[in-house]
Amino acid sequence: MDLRLAGKRVLITGASQGIGLGVAQAFAAEGCHLLLAARNAQALGENVSGLQALGAASVRNFPCDLSAPGSAQTLAAACGPTDVLVNNAGSVPQGSIDEIDEARWRSAWDLKIFGYINLSREIYRGMAERKSGVIVNVIGVSPFHPSSRNVAGAAGNAALMSFTQCLGTGSLHDGVRVVAINPGATETQRQVVRWKARAQAAFGDESRWRELTAGFPCGRLARVDEVADVAVFLASERASYVSGTMISIDGGAGSAR
Numbered sequence: 001m002d003l004r005l006a007g008k009r010v011l012i013t014g015a016s017q018g019i020g021l022g023v024a025q026a027f028a029a030e031g032c033h034l035l036l037a038a039r040n041a042q043a044l045g046e047n048v049s050g051l052q053a054l055g056a057a058s059v060r061n062f063p064c065d066l067s068a069p070g071s072a073q074t075l076a077a078a079c080g081p082t083d084v085l086v087n088n089a090g091s092v093p094q095g096s097i098d099e100i101d102e103a104r105w106r107s108a109w110d111l112k113i114f115g116y117i118n119l120s121r122e123i124y125r126g127m128a129e130r131k132s133g134v135i136v137n138v139i140g141v142s143p144f145h146p147s148s149r150n151v152a153g154a155a156g157n158a159a160l161m162s163f164t165q166c167l168g169t170g171s172l173h174d175g176v177r178v179v180a181i182n183p184g185a186t187e188t189q190r191q192v193v194r195w196k197a198r199a200q201a202a203f204g205d206e207s208r209w210r211e212l213t214a215g216f217p218c219g220r221l222a223r224v225d226e227v228a229d230v231a232v233f234l235a236s237e238r239a240s241y242v243s244g245t246m247i248s249i250d251g252g253a254g255s256a257r
Helices: 018-029 040-052 069-081 101-109 113-130 149-176 189-203 206-213 224-235
Strands: 009-013 033-038 056-063 084-087 133-138 176-182 245-249
Touching: 009 018, 009 069, 018 033, 018 040, 018 084, 018 133, 018 224, 018 245, 033 040, 033 113, 040 056, 040 189, 056 069, 056 189, 069 113, 084 224, 101 113, 113 133, 113 176, 133 149, 133 224, 149 176, 149 245, 176 224, 189 206, 224 245
Parallel strands: 009 033, 009 084, 033 056, 084 133, 133 176, 176 245
Antiparallel strands: none
């Protein structure tokens, strides 16, 4: 299927590793111009040759911290006209309301929640002027599985879900689509480190970590490419009638509740 993405300018945040890097690889294979943002400049640089080998039309890196005041405006101006924005940067610590103090809570939300909102505001403006563009928010399924141990993350993700729906319901009038994907547990490097630690504690052998994920759908975590492919499809013209909605990539775990 031709997704008609070749030559598109795609800005991806949190693109140095994990889902962000996987999304960058998927867009590279479609022949897109990649505009990649993350705090880790070294990691961004190490990925360039691989993305070029996959077929990226070009790769430009923008090391930045999107939690810093004014960073969204600076990044948007540096990138110029953007056809697709993938908001992915940031993670929110787990813990109860007593364990996550105001400083940690605000710091995490400044990056993921307000980072998404502020950059969307800047990029949306240019898209609306050109009457063309797509914003894809990578959020997560935590609001569907409420837990007192993930209060900051679930509350923040719920806000981003509502943000996506509110913005995306009227964005087609501006020629813009706004969508979201909600990955479940995904086999990123960060997740594997966590599962290995659990396996070490449970079995005294970190290499047995996959045994702990056998209860997930298909007996495993989601692969990064399974998540990335959905993001790329939603950004393409093949999904031209999709806006203000979200797709969960969790093997049906949410529907089974």
